[in-house]
Amino acid sequence: MPDVAADLRRRIEAGEFGESGKLPSTRFLVDHYGISAQAIARVVGLLKSDGVVVSRQGAGVFVRRVNPLKWELSAFERGNRRDDVLTGLDDWKASVVEQGRVPEQRLISVTEEPGEAPPPSVAQWLQLEAGALAVSRRRLRLVDGEPYQIADSWFPASVALGTPLMEPHDVTMAGGILAAIGQPQIRIRDEITSRMPTLAEITQLDLPAGTPVAQHVRVGFGPDNTPVRAMVTIAPGDLNILVYEMEI
DSSP: OHHHHHHHHHHHHTTTTTTTOBOOOHHHHHHHHTOOHHHHHHHHHHHHHTTSEEEETTTEEEEOOOOOEEEETTTTTOSSOOOBTTTTBOHHHHHHHHTTOOEEEEEEEEOOTTOBOOOHHHHHHTTOOTTOOEEEEEEEEEETTEEEEEEEEEEEHHHHTTSGGGOSSOOOOTTOHHHHTTOOOOEEEEEEEEEOOOHHHHHHHTOOTTOOEEEEEEEEEOTTSOEEEEEEEEEETTTEEEEOOOOO
16 A cells, blocks of 8 residues: 555656646546555545645545745835735735735634733733733635635734724725824734644644644734734645745
8 A cells, every 4th residue: 555655646746647636536546556445545545644635525536736825024014015905905915916826815703892811822922911801803814715824913902992903804004004003013023833733723724634834923012112913823834935034
């Protein structure tokens, strides 16, 4: 069975299965390799767990196409932001369009007034006092119709209440929402960790088994050096390239 898996992997890497990427039927593979249907199922399961192929209900097994997105984090939300009210493109969507791809941002949920108790990690990033409430905007980011990132932005309730941050739909404002409501970010700090995803993240991002994720946390600080936002982005390791460019 390992030899069959290795051969199929070699054929996949050689592009043998054409533009559609569809693997031959189980019956064909049984005849071709001279092993049982159960053994073929185990081989396909191994390739699926490695993220090489995916199953599509009623259609068959296909080569998993991976086209990573470059996320220029040293430029993201800095300087002359690209948020455009007329097109609805925020800085993230604009960066996707610049790579010739199609962005989409689905708002999953927005905290209702008066706010919610944030997780301890978020409270720490926002430097909130015990019992202080926060507001979250949870989003799923897609590229070319496929889930690429989960992005949850957290704000102190004192910053978000009564502002467009509470609106239950995607919002784009020139210069970014925080600047538009008088709470500009003048300094940021990034924290990046890698880990295995939670079950909820696997479901939201439709991740193959064994796919690690990067957790990118960006904390934005206002003019008084107080945090005004903590954005937590979960980015599958095979779909995202995190890029920093700095002068030295």
